[in-house]
Amino acid sequence: MAAAVQARVLIVARDDSTAGPLAEGLDKLGWRTVTARSEAGAAAALSDLQIQAAIIDLAEMDHAAAEGLADRLRAACAPRRLPIMAMGAPDPFQKDHGYDLTLAAPLHPAQAAMRLESLVRTAVAEEEFEVRVETFSERGHVLDAPEVDPTPFRVLAIGEPAPQFLALSNALQRNGAEVVGAFTAFTAFDYLHERPFDAVVLWAGDNPHEALSIAAGLRRNTRLYHTPALLYMRAESPITAAEAYHRGISDVASPETPETETALRVVELARAFRRQKSVRAALERARGSGLMDAATGLFTRDLFAGHLMRLARSARERNRPLSICMLKVAEKPDLKAPRTGGWVARAVPQIGSMIGRLVRVEDTAARLAPEVFALALPATGLHAARAAGERIAAVIGCTAFEAGQGATPFVVEFDLGVAEVASPDSVGYALEQAAAMAQSLKAG
Numbered sequence: 001m002a003a004a005v006q007a008r009v010l011i012v013a014r015d016d017s018t019a020g021p022l023a024e025g026l027d028k029l030g031w032r033t034v035t036a037r038s039e040a041g042a043a044a045a046l047s048d049l050q051i052q053a054a055i056i057d058l059a060e061m062d063h064a065a066a067e068g069l070a071d072r073l074r075a076a077c078a079p080r081r082l083p084i085m086a087m088g089a090p091d092p093f094q095k096d097h098g099y100d101l102t103l104a105a106p107l108h109p110a111q112a113a114m115r116l117e118s119l120v121r122t123a124v125a126e127e128e129f130e131v132r133v134e135t136f137s138e139r140g141h142v143l144d145a146p147e148v149d150p151t152p153f154r155v156l157a158i159g160e161p162a163p164q165f166l167a168l169s170n171a172l173q174r175n176g177a178e179v180v181g182a183f184t185a186f187t188a189f190d191y192l193h194e195r196p197f198d199a200v201v202l203w204a205g206d207n208p209h210e211a212l213s214i215a216a217g218l219r220r221n222t223r224l225y226h227t228p229a230l231l232y233m234r235a236e237s238p239i240t241a242a243e244a245y246h247r248g249i250s251d252v253a254s255p256e257t258p259e260t261e262t263a264l265r266v267v268e269l270a271r272a273f274r275r276q277k278s279v280r281a282a283l284e285r286a287r288g289s290g291l292m293d294a295a296t297g298l299f300t301r302d303l304f305a306g307h308l309m310r311l312a313r314s315a316r317e318r319n320r321p322l323s324i325c326m327l328k329v330a331e332k333p334d335l336k337a338p339r340t341g342g343w344v345a346r347a348v349p350q351i352g353s354m355i356g357r358l359v360r361v362e363d364t365a366a367r368l369a370p371e372v373f374a375l376a377l378p379a380t381g382l383h384a385a386r387a388a389g390e391r392i393a394a395v396i397g398c399t400a401f402e403a404g405q406g407a408t409p410f411v412v413e414f415d416l417g418v419a420e421v422a423s424p425d426s427v428g429y430a431l432e433q434a435a436a437m438a439q440s441l442k443a444g
Contacts, residue, residue: 007034007049012042013057018106025109031116039069043076050319052120058088059105070098080318081127083119090264101272104265110245118226122276124379125362129282131314135307141289146282153177153270158188158214159203164255171263185214192224198270204233212247219248226276228269280361293367296352304366308376312424322378323385326417326434329371338403338410347401358392382420389416
């Protein structure tokens with residue numbers, strides 16, 4: 001397994017006119033890039049580096065070269081799943097070219113980074129599902145494969161009923177989408193909480209800041225966080241496209257953009273989002289398998305041990321990192337009274353349930369002992385694993401737990417240990433490392 005990621009994104013482009021500024025911007029945002037001028041160069045990069053995603057610049061690429069390119073790049077990367085984003089005009093005939101997402105050029109680096117994050121997480125979740133199928137089938141439980149909802153895409157259009165906005169709504173309907181209109185932010189969030197939507201279209205109009213505040217509200221809500229949002233704003237708007245992307249907007253269009261093209265871009269965002277939801281739902285269904293820890297809903301110790309071995313083999317085959325994190329309820333002097341009364345033990349099911357909700361859907365959380373939890377974090381290096389563990393510990397550390405009548409509620413802290421799994425043979429050693437680190441923090 002490679003020790004470090006030299007480049008995360010492969011850009012396939014004939015020249016640097018559009019790809020150059022995109023690569024420079026992505027590099028600054030932490031998405032290290034490598035550019036290939038030909039398919040052969042792209043295949044070589046995929047075999048040598050831990051590429052997480054690819055962007056294909058369709059400009060100046062003839063039809064013969066582009067046809068089947070996505071499938072061939074995925075084959076060169078197998079068994080690691082490779083999400084592929086195309087930069088160019090969406091296909092008006094909705095033909096499946098094998099791209100996970102097509103966005104209009106030129107791509108802003110912040111826009112690309114946000115979409116890459118989503119696509120890579122979906123790919124890792126799909127890999128996790130494949131491994132989890134093996135783990136559960138060994139114990140006699142069959143996990144249903146992800147099923148993409150076949151119903152028309154549901155789009156929420158928010159803003160004043162300007163002529164261009166109405167034209168876009170009509171274009172979306174012609175592309176098979178169901179459009180619901182909301183004239184105010186209050187009405188919009190009522191709709192968002194009542195029913196699921198695959199995409200949101202925001203009309204900036206004369207008040208673009210209100211549209212951005214709605215987008216910010218989406219990003220602050222854990223249930224709505226991944227819902228893509230397209231901002232429809234005038235060319236002379238005081239808000240720049242760069243600012244919009246940094247505020248969580250997925251795509252930007254203007255009234256000068258043909259509504260048929262904008263509608264296709266919204267449909268593309270909705271399609272990618274719906275696929276992501278299907279994978280997340282399939283992984284969530286595993287919690288109802290009956291194999292989980294009854295008190296917390298997490299993996300049991302034995303189930304986790306078998307799954308971790310498979311994850312280690314998968315990480316080696318796919319050339320991805322794999323880290324584990326141990327979280328042990330710390331023994332503190334002010335917890336003596338709650339421990340005596342058994343209140344810490346009573347809080348453990350709630351603590352475990354919180355951990356299960358705080359991890360990413362592609363992560364595996366387990367209860368190894370009454371007060372010891374473990375996380376298996378696929379496609380995650382050591383530093384990112386530590387950050388994840390510290391974030392979970394900090395959130396739970398802000399929660400007050402009941403200590404009995406007349407007693408002051410208590411909070412818990414964790415002894416934290418992390419380790420990276422170097423190979424399937426080193427799984428036990430990595431667990432020991434993480435446990436020893438947590439123990440040393442306790443002793444310190």
